[in-house]
Amino acid sequence: MTAITTPEPQGVTPTPEITISEFGAQKALGILEQSGKDNAGVRVFIKSGGCSGYQYGMAIDDRELDGDLIVHHRGVKLLVDPMSLPLLRGSEVDFVENMMGGGFTVHNPNATSNCGCGHSFRTDGAQSPDGEGSGGCGSA
Template structure:
């Protein structure tokens, strides 16, 4: 069973205006009805954890689902504590554009911006490991 949170009372994650515009565009062209952005964490990367994002039309047991700026955001139970209070953003620069996660729980981050570490949190053993070059 999924739980749906009212973003006015609880905002475990959010999305910026630029992130929302880009996400809605990607979701619209995905062909998936009722899809949203799934933010998840996996162990690996040069700092311990890696962010992952996908367009997903499934809601799994234990997922937290909320809407921000018209975008459905989905986070699984294991990832939620690591991204509590984070904001998904979309940035454009000379190297191109891409989604990024502004995470208040990250105490350090890799230069590539795809991996991070938290105070006292260890990555789960056996879930894979990769360096910055393999995001």
């Protein structure tokens, strides 16, 4: 297996390619603990679909696949596949709560427009990848 690992920061280190907010980490650690999966992490990925072209996806995953970027940030293991990484580079996973409930979201500096629901996005000049996902806002 060839995984790229970014260790937990010690002292002054470069910013990881993907991060998680403090509140997001608290929520993720609770979910990971309840999952019952040893060595599990949060897989963050992109799939085609949604009303803006790409859709975010997240899942609890205890597998480290060939080519995965593995980042340990704030005690949470984040896994990103090599196809999703260019669109997620520099992003922060967060957890937001509002009157409609709560859930994970991605603050993505690569997104040039977002769907009104916040689950899909577009980048300038980029076409949606072929593969999973289709449909409108809110489909996951």
